[in-house]
Amino acid sequence: MSITSFVKTLQNIMRNDAGVSGDAQRIEQIVWMLFLKIYDAKEELWEFHNEDFTSIIPEECRWRNWAVDLKDGESMTGEKLLTFINNELFPALKVIDVDETTPISKAIVKFAFEDAYNYMKDGVLLRQAVNVIDQIDFTDYKERHAFNEIYEQILKDLQAQRASGEYYSPRATTDFITHMIQPQLGERMADFACGTGGFLTSTLNFLEPQIKTVEDRELYNQSVFGIEKKAFPYLLAITNLLLHDIDDPVIIHGNSLDKNVRDYNEKDKFNIIMMNPPYGGSEVDSIKMNFPMELRSSETADLFMSTIMYRLKKNGRAGVILPDGFLFGTDNAKKAIKEKLVKEFNLHTVVRLPHSVFAPYTSIRTNMLFFDKTKSTEDVWFYRLDMPEGYKNFSKTRPIKLEHFEPAMEWWNNRVELKDGKFDKARKYSIEEIAALNYNLDLCGFPQEDEIILEPNELISTYIEERTQLNNEIDSVLVKIQEMLGVSK
Numbered sequence: 001m002s003i004t005s006f007v008k009t010l011q012n013i014m015r016n017d018a019g020v021s022g023d024a025q026r027i028e029q030i031v032w033m034l035f036l037k038i039y040d041a042k043e044e045l046w047e048f049h050n051e052d053f054t055s056i057i058p059e060e061c062r063w064r065n066w067a068v069d070l071k072d073g074e075s076m077t078g079e080k081l082l083t084f085i086n087n088e089l090f091p092a093l094k095v096i097d098v099d100e101t102t103p104i105s106k107a108i109v110k111f112a113f114e115d116a117y118n119y120m121k122d123g124v125l126l127r128q129a130v131n132v133i134d135q136i137d138f139t140d141y142k143e144r145h146a147f148n149e150i151y152e153q154i155l156k157d158l159q160a161q162r163a164s165g166e167y168y169s170p171r172a173t174t175d176f177i178t179h180m181i182q183p184q185l186g187e188r189m190a191d192f193a194c195g196t197g198g199f200l201t202s203t204l205n206f207l208e209p210q211i212k213t214v215e216d217r218e219l220y221n222q223s224v225f226g227i228e229k230k231a232f233p234y235l236l237a238i239t240n241l242l243l244h245d246i247d248d249p250v251i252i253h254g255n256s257l258d259k260n261v262r263d264y265n266e267k268d269k270f271n272i273i274m275m276n277p278p279y280g281g282s283e284v285d286s287i288k289m290n291f292p293m294e295l296r297s298s299e300t301a302d303l304f305m306s307t308i309m310y311r312l313k314k315n316g317r318a319g320v321i322l323p324d325g326f327l328f329g330t331d332n333a334k335k336a337i338k339e340k341l342v343k344e345f346n347l348h349t350v351v352r353l354p355h356s357v358f359a360p361y362t363s364i365r366t367n368m369l370f371f372d373k374t375k376s377t378e379d380v381w382f383y384r385l386d387m388p389e390g391y392k393n394f395s396k397t398r399p400i401k402l403e404h405f406e407p408a409m410e411w412w413n414n415r416v417e418l419k420d421g422k423f424d425k426a427r428k429y430s431i432e433e434i435a436a437l438n439y440n441l442d443l444c445g446f447p448q449e450d451e452i453i454l455e456p457n458e459l460i461s462t463y464i465e466e467r468t469q470l471n472n473e474i475d476s477v478l479v480k481i482q483e484m485l486g487v488s489k
Helices: 003-015 022-049 078-094 104-113 123-134 141-159 171-181 198-210 214-221 231-243 300-310 324-328 332-344 402-412 431-436 456-485
Strands: 189-191 224-228 251-253 270-275 312-323 346-352 366-372 379-384 418-420 423-430
Touching (some): 003 022, 022 231, 189 198, 198 214, 270 300, 300 324, 324 366
Parallel strands (some): 270 312, 346 379
């Protein structure tokens, strides 16, 4: 079944169901069913290789025992199917007994269903949807990998949903950073706000051609680590890794900022960190207390940046997407974070991205920061990636593609200073110059701001995000002033 017809068929079935409201719920409904189908295929393989294998899922709740339609008139449908799903399947999966000895490959079932729901109310339509999903043979390597395209389309569809767009980084951005970082088998890569797993799967796709032996396959299986706070993208990420033949996906359902950064030791650190931290949000005081006083910020992206610095191994490499506000921000916390970055790490490259890379979710400008833990920073290269010819904006129908990064890739290995008229397009700044600018990294920016016409809802969303970011910076400054004056909050 083609990508378009698979997703469209399921969406058309669910549009007739009164319990499913909007594309976001339709996608959530598709994903929990996909997870169980894919997991059942994995269990078939595990059973083949290990005759002592036992499933953590109760026998009657395994996909093969309730979902498969044998065309003998015995398969559950209508009210019987609905009653089974709502009163037996979901309750059973939510209370699976998991402890520290439970293998990750089994524990993920409970974690995946902790906050999952069945939205459908028509048992006949639900049977139709289950049958469509059951057509795909996930035990077949080629068919499973071909399905990755369908899954990628589902993730792209999420980007169009205002409430869910934050979960998806365009494939071109994760692939470009991965190609510049060059992960190698034997290294461990982490994303502490992994969303649907874009950076994790870009890493796996880059590593797969390196697999030559059984030992290499084991290294591949242990090569990525993620943390995701929200339940739905967590389920998407787990499913994504299963599709990429990771039998033991190490993705934690939790908040990366919950732990005091001073408590991290060597086993908590990684060779590679690549991520697109949430930005525009703010954190409560109890979270800020997990960071040294000078690094405490109201801006979520700032706290993630500090977390990254505390969790990068010696000689490790990092690629991080951050908003413009981080580059030009001069409040005490942002300045302290940037000062720590250039003094304790080698910030070697900043790639300025054109507007609307993350459209339609946000039009806030973003940047890619590349650094390693090899030495302190001596020079920083800045490179401005211009909008490709013929484009005024990126959009859902015309997203950024990896080929649009080709000018940056060509420049990366042959770095020269470039000018666009009187404006710098690429330039190297010494650390002395950056310090003299009070660690303002807003350099080699875009020379002219074209007026961007946004849809009303997008305009409101962007305004709220920008206002929140500004309020966070103001709050941070006020806290510092209150501390200096000895005034309690």
